[in-house]
């Protein structure tokens with residue numbers, strides 16, 4: 001690898017235009033390159049036959065198309081696939097593909113670890129290392145599509161129809177790189193995904209929701225998880241900075257007067273914590289005048305977790321109360337949990353710069369000791 005080479009996966013259309021115009025090329029070269037790289041999945045400049053020889057030579061000498069390397073692939077009994085990708089310095093991130101009849105969802109990571117410390121999420125226990133670059137974010141889609149082509153069969157074509165930014169990390173704390181990747185996902189010359197099929201999930205970084213609205217029209221998922229600030233602050237600590245009413249106002253703005261964008265409220269079902277009929281009725285009141293859907297997510301356990309999944313009966317009862325109040329509600333199916341690929345189970349391998357992982361290990365080994373003494 002030549003460390004001086006420019007990775008073209010790092011650029012959106014505007015960035016490529018600027019690069020090529022700086023070389024004295026026509027700006028439409030940018031669209032040609034995006035078509036080759038993202039629509040056709042090509043990484044060999046010599047194969048780009050509608051470019052001049054001289055331009056191809058310069059690209060070969062000075063540029064590369066380089067996603068993070070796949071270090072491991074796991075396949076669940078339900079067909080869910082998880083890739084562990086190396087991002088240098090001994091750190092790894094995870095990307096997950098979830099096939100369903102007639103569709104396929106790719107779950108993409110935005111950071112190496114996460115700084116937010118939500119108490120029910122295993123990524124949080126890993127601490128935080130750094131933001132991913134645009135190349136590392138769009139590279140997950142680039143790679144997954146190429147790999148899925150290899151393993152597709154005529155009877156079982158594996159196609160990515162939906163993207164969710166729900167892997168490791170908080171996408172709205174890496175807004176610049178994420179926005180560029182989103183524009184490639186949406187671009188006709190790129191992956192040409194409709195706005196409703198690309199979803200950014202946020203723990204609730206209110207100012208970044210307004211920023212996102214300026215540059216993107218993708219769907220937004222808000223990790224609400226509780227109907228009151230008191231409870232939400234114990235689950236999603238960033239709630240102390242951006243409480244529910246501030247977030248819902250940001251969501252209203254995001255949806256827009258003409259309902260041009262979609263918002264979903266995510267609600268993880270934690271047994272005995274946020275899953276009672278009282279919570280459901282509070283949630284109905286809180287979401288009273290906002291146009292959104294609700295997605296209930298049964299909690300996925302991980303080693304050292306302090307919560308349990310709500311019972312199927314309480315999830316159903318909760319669902320029923322929301323649906324009766326005319327809130328469009330779905331309950332997420334748990335997928336890929338045999339390979340730790342379900343929501344909140346993605347850990348990769350993070351060389352933690354926050355010491356949180358160390359503290360978590362200390363805490364869990366202490367509680368194991370206490371538990372053992374009790375036996």
Ligand code: SAH
Nearest residue numbers: 121166170201202203223266299300343344
């Ligand atoms: N940081 C972003 C995106 C990552 S998580 C966010 O917070 O939205 C994607 C979704 O999975 C979020 O709604 C998150 O709250 C949820 N989640 C995290 N841990 C979970 C777990 N253990 N079980 C079920 N859902 C979980």
